[in-house]
């Protein structure tokens with residue numbers, strides 16, 4: 001099929017690099033005409049854009065595990081889209097696909113980089129959430145590095161989000177005790193009432209450290225590190241002998257441009273690592289994809305179908321609202337997997 005008229009993409013580009021907390025001035029809305037797809041390429045309309053904390057790192061030029069977005073370039077991001085025009089033999093108009101197409105309404109993408117989605121198998125949005133990158137991050141980091149055993153205590157923060165909520169539920173399915181840390185009573189109630197966590201602690205409470213200590217009377221065997229900062233400082237003294245710490249994310253520190261004030265905590269940290277024989281291991285989920293992705297899809301989709309696994313999504317409508325939603329995500333304003341509904345599915 002060929003498209004007669006020119007397709008325009010409405011997109012959000014990086015206008016400037018933030019110094020500290022990002023503002024909407026760091027982004028710019030643009031409209032551009034897209035070229036026709038060349039051989040091997042596919043034109044898609046984007047339905048869902050996933051907003052994820054790692055995007056803060058891409059806005060910065062500081063060294064990271066991936067290159068930054070350049071000024072004037074489209075913000076990167078995982079998307080669910082639908083094929084409008086295809087010059088790749090594996091795709092035809094109407095197919096739903098997972099693409100890394102970024103913050104825009106339409107894109108011409110390399111067919112080799114797409115994965116076809118089956119809308120009858122699972123809601124399309126889950127391909128960038130519970131059955132996508134965040135769900136896989138939880139599954140791989142917890143099982144490969146955390147290795148929770150029956151009866152052990154697993155603690156995770158950002159626990160109502162897509163990574164943390166999956167960590168706690170997988171820990172429970174493996175027979176461990178799950179303790180979630182979240183911001184505010186509503187999120188804590190969700191952990192207990194909907195997700196089946198054994199305890200939930202509000203990190204905004206003035207006596208957070210004491211409440212956390214009370215929630216883990218036997219100490220912590222696995223701390224799935226999502227936030228760093230003050231939460232990590234409260235967790236460290238509670239880690240047991242041979243505790244494992246998969247270091248997944250440090251969202252409390254993503255906006256910092258200078259080292260925190262106060263005493264140097266590094267010697268105390270390393271002495272804890274030594275005397276408690278801790279295993280602290282950073283990871284980026286991509287390292288485990290070839291080894292574990294099939295198992296992840298089978299296990300988590302099976303648990304969802306059996307009614308043993310819950311997930312929550314938080315939608316905002318319109319690509320123009322992506323910057324505000326993203327800034328809110330960094331501040332904990334999201335409640336569940338943050339998604340932009342760029343267009344309707346049908």
Ligand SMILES: NC(=O)c1ccc[n+]([C@@H]2O[C@H](COP(=O)([O-])OP(=O)(O)OC[C@H]3O[C@@H](n4cnc5c(N)ncnc54)[C@H](OP(=O)(O)O)[C@@H]3O)[C@@H](O)[C@H]2O)c1
Pocket residue numbers: 052053054133134137157158159160161162163164181182183184187203226227229231247248249250251252253283284285286329330331332333334335336337338
């Ligand atoms: N290593 C990897 O491959 C990989 C892959 C995906 C994600 N990650 C990381 O995993 C973590 C969770 O990601 P997600 O997508 O599931 O995010 P998310 O939970 O949907 O959103 C981030 C949450 O972090 C919490 N938060 C923000 N600032 C905080 C602070 N100062 N102290 C404590 N909590 C704070 C907020 O929840 P509250 O309201 O509960 O505070 C906020 O809702 C992030 O650090 C992310 O970078 C890593």
